[in-house]
Amino acid sequence: MNTKSAFITIVGRPNVGKSSLLNAFVGEKVAIVSPKPQTTRTRITGVLTKGETQLVFIDTPGMHQPRTRLSEYMVKQIGASILDVDAAILVTEATGEIRSSEIRLIESLQTKKIPAILAVNKIDTLERKGLMMDKIAKFSELFAFDEIVPVSVLKRDGVEILLGIIEKYAKPAPHFFDGDDYTDQPERQIVSEMIREKILRNMRDEIPHGTAVEIEEMKERENSGIIDIRAVIYCEKQSHKAMIIGKNGESLKKIGSQARAEIERFLDVKVNLQCWVKVKQDWRNSAGNLRQFGFK
Helix, strand or coil: CCEECCCEECCCCCCHHHHHHHHHHCCCCCCCCCCCCCCCCEEEEEEEEEEEEEEEEEEEECCCCCCCHHHHHHHHHHHHCCCCEEEEEEEEEEECCCCHHHHHHHHHHHCCCCCEEEECCHHHHHHCCCHHHHHHHHHHHCCCCCCEEECEECCCCCHHHHHHHHHCCCEEECCCCCCCCCEECCHHHHHHHHHHHHHHHHHCCCHHHCCEEEEEEEEECCCEEEEEEEEEEEECCHHHHHHHHHHHHHHHHHHHHHHHHHHHHCCCCCEEEEEEEEECCCCCHHHHHHCCCCCC
16 A cells, blocks of 8 residues: 655644644544633644545644743743644634734744745635625735635534545555554543643633643543543632532532543443642642643
């Protein structure tokens, strides 16, 4: 078989749908999604193998102005993701002004001479098509995109068209992943992110960005078909710990119940999930804590 491969990075500002697009491409949930900005903290690889062609997608944090050591790490991940790739997908929304963070991304693509596709997402929210056309015209003045594709990831409108365009970047090369792989993330990492997603979806704005989830234990009980998982949720303030736990433990119970259901679907096995909450003050600015949580 004459195999082909392509590495494609997905970039854009926060909350434009990058992780949702990755999940749509791969057909599995490999990146968590929430309405909160900066949900994605590191590079996430998704893999799609179609016959002799393998596409490796790299999802990235949203481009933003860093304010902590963690956010500095996140921005560095974006820069690293556009090295040695075959093409980039710049995701933007169908309406609104071009942001300074998007201009910075375009400048990086120009400097590194990376071919790019502009994916104009959320077309399902458009009230007037002219607004999108105006935005596309402005982007076209800034960069010579190979293709411009309007999509709605939510409605899966245009996703297959975009995928067909991406396949053109595949070059003769060996496959770097097994045919049934869809990510390079270990199970523990995916499980911790599923728990963090439920925190993002259930807690107020000031809390989620200061949380991290560490899986302390994950093992199958002998002859039981049950996996025991012990997870520690770290936050930065005692007041945040109290809010995550909630009155009579109700908030933590809700987060754990939602996470357990999703983890069981992912692992296809019964799960006993125990979640604990601890405080690590200002961990996002601690090099040691960042290393502990996998931000190396």
